Amino acid sequence: MEIARFDAELTSALPGVGGEDQEEHGELAPLAAVLLRTESTSSSQIEDITAGAKALALATVGERTGPNAAMVAANVTAMQAAVAMSEDLSVDSLRAAHAALMAGQDYAAPGRFRTGAVWIGGTAPTPHTATFVPPHPSRVQATMDDLIVFCHRTDVPVLAHAAIAHAQFETIHPFADGNGRTGRVLVHAMLRAAGATRALTVPVSAGLLTDTGSYFDALTAYRDGDLTSIVSRFARAAFTGVTNGRVLTEQLQSLYATWEQSLHARRDAAAWTVLPLLIRQPAVTVRWVADHARVSQPAAQRAIDQLLAAGVLIPATANRRNRVWIAEDVTAALDDFAARAGRRG
Structure with a gap:
């Protein structure tokens, strides 16, 4: 309810491009664009990819900046894809969002599922000391197909639905890199698809950024069978992000x-x-x-x-x-x- 209220109260808070002009030219009203950019920036910061607002603004108009600003700018593009993705949430649209996010980074195979093993935590060159090892690459396609079926359910409360889908996506870890940022794009696609947001990108990642430790702990708990922690963490993040956005x-x-x-x-x-x-x-x-x-x-x-x-x-x-x-x-x-x-x- 708070997310929907925030979306409604800010839809026309500042003048700008709107109406038929907005639809024809694909422009976002000023605050909608600002919040999309801040959400993209916060999502990148969770992965320790930090760029100041000035550097990001310069990168957006083609000025040379550091590599972080370019990566955050790519995240903005991927977050924009979430708006379109909400109308056609599928494995292919998630792969397209990943392709936009990781464009030019060949090591991450943009838009393609991983073909090798990945693991989370540990410092050894093998997964033996890892805290979590995602599914074998041969199982990624089937588990992603299953996730999309879950994403299209209509009998789960909206924010809980998005939080659980996000945790499952991170558990599958379908890409060689960029999973966290792509998984947070999925959250916004689901909020938009459910009608919780119509015009804005609510800064949920900004809420997660305030305490990344508990966010990562909640993902670990999910893999141990506890759904409550990730849902609670997303609920707190929504309130925090909305307050910051206001x-x-x-x-x-x-x-x-x-x-x-x-x-x-x-x-x-x-x-x-x-x-x-x-x-x-x-x-x-x-x-x-x-x-x-x-x-x-x-x-x-x-x-x-x-x-x-x-x-x-x-x-x-x-x-x-x-x-x-x-x-x-x-x-x-x-x-x-x-x-x-x-x-x-």
């Missing part, structure tokens, strides 16, 4: 109100169209603004100049060609969200 939303709403007071431009100016877009994508180029605000490149440059004068944007790079501008107040709010969630590093 704080972030209030910060961004306050920031947006300040921007509106600072921007002195005609109401039909392109700068006003760009303003809400900066909430979901705080790093922009002239080309990005032209494409997403649907204006000419000269008009995009004028919009950036007006936002620069209003203090909304600052230059992020010194290059005169393909220069990037950034709304640092947004990235600061996103980093505050990560700090509350317990980001390490």
Whole structure:
């Protein structure tokens, strides 16, 4: 109920792309995009893949950043796939999400089930000291088929259903790498498929990130036959994530109100169209603004100049060609969200 309430109250909390325009162009309203990105970032952080909000924003517009930012950006793409996956949750759609997540990382065989043994825990080059050894690769396809049948049941409470499916996915460990992040994509696909969320990606991973030890302990307990621990952990994570998400939303709403007071431009100016877009994508180029605000490149440059004068944007790079501008107040709010969630590093 709390997840559904959060989804409903924030659906139109900030102006932005919506209605027929949203459907035609596949855009997410600002807060929906922000929460999807924060959830993707938190899910990556659980695996100790940490990237600051500024680095992620720059990676999203094609700027060179560290490898972690690129991996988190790929996780954003995979989380976006969860939205589409909710309408066709299948083994193939999970493999497609994994392919998006691990694109370019050949060692992980993106989109393909593992062909060798994997194990969790232990330091030896063999699984003899491991804390858990997932099923033999020859059994992965059958166990995944069984999991998808379970995912399509309608007689299990929504959050418990998603938590148990996630734990079973992690137990199967169907891929050579990227199982944790793909398994958390599955959670959001199931929440969307069940109608608990319609527009937002609730930051459940941010709630798990606050205490990863108990999350991993709950997965271990599940493998010993205890379902209660993982369901309870996801319930706590949902409340924690929603609380954190509300704080972030209030910060961004306050920031947006300040921007509106600072921007002195005609109401039909392109700068006003760009303003809400900066909430979901705080790093922009002239080309990005032209494409997403649907204006000419000269008009995009004028919009950036007006936002620069209003203090909304600052230059992020010194290059005169393909220069990037950034709304640092947004990235600061996103980093505050990560700090509350317990980001390490």
